[in-house]
Amino acid sequence: MERELLLLGLLRQEGMHGYQLHDFIESFMQTCVDLKKSTAYYLLDKLAQAGLVDQTEEREGNRPVRRVYHLTPAGEAMYQQLLRENLSGYQPARFAGNVGLTFLDDLPAGEAIYHLQQRRTQLAAALSQAQQAPRHKGSLQLIIEHQIMHLQAELTWLDSLVSRLETSDHGALTGSG
Amino acid sequence: MERELLLLGLLRQEGMHGYQLHDFIESFMQTCVDLKKSTAYYLLDKLAQAGLVDQTEEREGNRPVRRVYHLTPAGEAMYQQLLRENLSGYQPARFAGNVGLTFLDDLPAGEAIYHLQQRRTQLAAALSQAQQAPRHKGSLQLIIEHQIMHLQAELTWLDSLVSRLETSDHGALTGSG
DNA sequence: TTTTCCATGTAACTCGTTACATGATTTC
DNA sequence: GAAATCATGTAACGAGTTACATGGAAAA
Structure with a gap:
């Protein structure tokens, strides 16, 4: 609805x-x-x-x-x-991109990093697009703010994942983080 | 796919x-x-x-x-x-709950706060459920971590929105935040 | 003994997308 | 004169859900 x-x-x-x-x-x-x-x-x-x-x-x-x-x-x-x-009501968001993460360790670390960096590029582009969106009056502006917050969190998380993979001592993924 | x-x-x-x-x-x-x-x-x-x-x-x-x-x-x-x-690839998440936020100022602040607190309860429940999810080996664990990160960010954001509404000097929503 | 779990499926339906079709009007 | 924009729609399709139907086995 x-x-x-x-x-x-x-x-x-x-x-x-x-x-x-x-x-x-x-x-x-x-x-x-x-x-x-x-x-x-x-x-x-x-x-x-x-x-x-x-x-x-x-x-x-x-x-x-x-x-x-x-x-x-x-x-x-x-x-x-x-x-x-x-x-x-709270309606959970669906992250289609997470399915791939489920199977990340089916790829060699090097290739995983490569693909995630492709993803990062697109994510960063989406973020800067949101940041450049025209400012709106009233609460319409809220969803833009929300979007920016969300994309920033995603970017940070993705970066931390990539750096964990880079220093991969092969327990990095499941390590307490 | x-x-x-x-x-x-x-x-x-x-x-x-x-x-x-x-x-x-x-x-x-x-x-x-x-x-x-x-x-x-x-x-x-x-x-x-x-x-x-x-x-x-x-x-x-x-x-x-x-x-x-x-x-x-x-x-x-x-x-x-x-x-x-x-x-x-990066596939943008869809936030069904954001549509309501677009029209938040169609409600009196008090009622808006009330409804958002209902939402908060459900969000917090989802978070604690994710936090209690059993730990998994390998990259399956990644998506749980991601989910927790996401829900925490949402909760923080929602709280900040509610507190902006509570101190509502009627410019709070669109104020530089 | 009644409910829950195991195990599969079908039929009807809703939602939304794609691709197509039309035709005027404005801009380059 | 060609391309983009304004303005509407239809037909066919695909993905996924709901509700329904079946029936044995285990648990309460």
Whole structure:
């Protein structure tokens, strides 16, 4: 339900059409959320069918019609509920990259280090991208801060893992650390 | 492909049947991976059809047949490739709980704090569960360490957020922190 | 004896992605 | 005139979950 919450929350601030919504998320929340264009349309349709938003059609010149969505009272109620549910629950993050770590010692230390350094490069890039993200008013800024905190922690951890591998006395991985 | 990598990596260490595999993951990796029983069977079937594992049927007494899976040479090759791909890439984590934070200032500070403290309780529980996880040999231990690091960072961050809200002079959220 | 554990699977479904299709308009 | 942007959508697919179905064995 996070995606629904996201759309409802944004539409609550101001009416928007699908393209605009996707654009906003891509430009300002790209570090933390990823919502494909078709998914946005699909979701808006679903929200509309559920009576949580309604459409008003706009047109400028000869362009394709823009369906601008606004919250209905039911949508507002649902938003209030979803927001509280989201805030008061902890949803564990999933780390796809950890599966490889499970089997790290199936590789010779040298090669493990090499691959992890590739990973490090991408991680560092993600961090500096997050750090350069434009500052936002209100709590939108929070998720950027969170993202930066998270990426910094990941980077530090990865570095400590690599240096443990480098000084590998073959007990380094499981050593008390 | 992480789930496939996970299964291949475990099966490489020793032949196992679906139930056993699911059991192992649930008991020893529950803090980081979640793989439903049906998904395990489904995936094993897919791997078998792709020729990456083969089955040998075992039976004990009158119990249902156990299909024990082993890596084939093709499976071993695939494993080697997937492992390197996984290690050398960075796959961003997704934080479903962040969507709510985006709209945190739609709630009065008091209520926001209340909900975040609910979240904190669950987070702290997850942390202590991870801390009590049995110690493992080899790099399996790495993902538990990583999980603990991650949960600690989350907890610290959440606490700092709550205390910013508590001393809320209404600029606290976006203040230079 | 009833519940839990062992062991497997199928069918229906949801969610989201990919790839495709359309067509106007603005920018280079 | 070509390319990018604005604006919408559909069809097909894939991954994974839920709920259901089966049945023997062990434990309570």
